[in-house]
Amino acid sequence: MPITVITIVGRTLLALLFILAGLAKIAGPQPFLDHMAAHHIPGLLLPLVIVLELGAGVALLIGWQLTWSAGALALFCVATAFVFHLDLADKAERTLFVKDLAIAGALMVIAAGAAQMRGAVSIG
Template structure:
């Protein structure tokens, strides 16, 4: 990454993190409804605390650049699974605008996964806690 674009990485991380943090918070405030929706889709509602933890902790880690590649990898896997279960598969039983809407949501999830793949490939960029750890390791040598 060139220096003149280095400050774009934390903006990208923040925008990616925001969708997970907001989704986790919405699941907390609408816990019963989310749990019911999960069960309706064939996913055990008992997994909701894990889903919330992945979204909130993964989103926060991505936001501050802590264990960034690991967080991005876990969020990417989560996003593909969630998109498949809650958007792609249901779209097969739909027609018209309903099917189109679900496919748009699935493609959105794939696009988010693409952004996370960029984070995995190129690292956290500027303004990341991972950089502090790297700098302190170099200074200790």
């Protein structure tokens, strides 16, 4: 699969979601810490979340280690959906749950495509 403008734009849009979220957590961590506490998630994990969002987000943006960066972000999205958005009776939470799963699906496609490209390159 050749790299196309559409591929780069799509990856950029996904990457920006995580990069901007990581920067927001640095700029004002308290609402995120409060939200984590409300779901019984230790606040000590926030720096790890920031590193994941920024590191894997930048990797996704530049196309580096896509199998791992997109895969890690996909797992993060699935975990986020099931930890923070399980109140499916609430319409907003249900929407966030499905959105997180949809983003995870897009990231899985990127990870699988990168793994397939790597395999095709090493075989051929």
